[in-house]
Amino acid sequence: MRLHRFYVSPDIKLGQDFWLHDERLLHQWQKVLRFQAEQEVILFDGVEYERLYRITELKSGEAHLEHVTDFVRQLPSHDVTLLWALLKKDKNDWVLQKCTELGVRHFVPLLAERSEKTGFNLDRAHRIVIEAAEQCGRSDIPSVRQPMTVETAINDYQDKLQLLVCEQSESKHEPDIKDPAGVLIGPEGGWSEAEKNLFTKAGLAQLDLHDFTLRAETACVVAVTKLLQ
Numbered sequence: 718m719r720l721h722r723f724y725v726s727p728d729i730k731l732g733q734d735f736w737l738h739d740e741r742l743l744h745q746w747q748k749v750l751r752f753q754a755e756q757e758v759i760l761f762d763g764v765e766y767e768r769l770y771r772i773t774e775l776k777s778g779e780a781h782l783e784h785v786t787d788f789v790r791q792l793p794s795h796d797v798t799l800l801w802a803l804l805k806k807d808k809n810d811w812v813l814q815k816c817t818e819l820g821v822r823h824f825v826p827l828l829a830e831r832s833e834k835t836g837f838n839l840d841r842a843h844r845i846v847i848e849a850a851e852q853c854g855r856s857d858i859p860s861v862r863q864p865m866t867v868e869t870a871i872n873d874y875q876d877k878l879q880l881l882v883c884e885q886s887e888s889k890h891e892p893d894i895k896d897p898a899g900v901l902i903g904p905e906g907g908w909s910e911a912e913k914n915l916f917t918k919a920g921l922a923q924l925d926l927h928d929f930t931l932r933a934e935t936a937c938v939v940a941v942t943k944l945l946q
Contacts, residue, residue: 793820
């Protein structure tokens with residue numbers, strides 16, 4: 718039987734033997750998954766532990782857990798930051814989910830000049846990356862920041878990692894990608910001339926993705942895949 722994985726806040730100490738009082742998890746275990754005593758679950762705190770526990774008691778408001786064994790934590794092989802212009806409809810949810818599965822460590826939504834969407838629900842974004850991490854098997858939780866302008870993002874990150882920008886060009890030169898790295902993905906309408914001037918002034922290398930024009934959400938996945946190779 719497949720074991721279910723669940724993220725718990727680092728505030729909850731994953732000891733050898735303890736009572737769990739996390740309302741979110743208990744609701745899911747009792748009301749959704751219909752867990753019973755003696756079932757086993759994997760808990761990870763995103764920081765230090767990934768452990769297998771046996772549920773010895775499960776009742777209203779609490780569950781008693783008994784440690785069975787530890788697992789080796791599974792972490793992304795590279796430190797990649799995705800800086801993407803906010804997209805329409807539910808495309809941002811898709812980007813967060815799929816790029817968490819691929820191994821992005823940090824998400825930075827951008828307010829580009831041609832962005833048609835400016836609202837961003839940070840709590841929802843955190844839930845999406847947590848659920849994606851639980852399901853894909855990674856042992857850490859990506860960080861998600863509040864949206865920022867392209868200029869602010871360049872100023873904040875240029876000295877911390879190698880920044881690359883996705884832009885179609887005639888040049889097929891492949892930049893030498895270093896770790897940590899970040900990639901900027903534009904909105905559906907593309908980068909503005911002012912934003913392109915910012916990239917030039919900052920000396921950002923271009924990351925060419927494909928001969929054809931990609932949807933913004935597709936470009937996120939392709940760019941992240943290149944940086945994680």
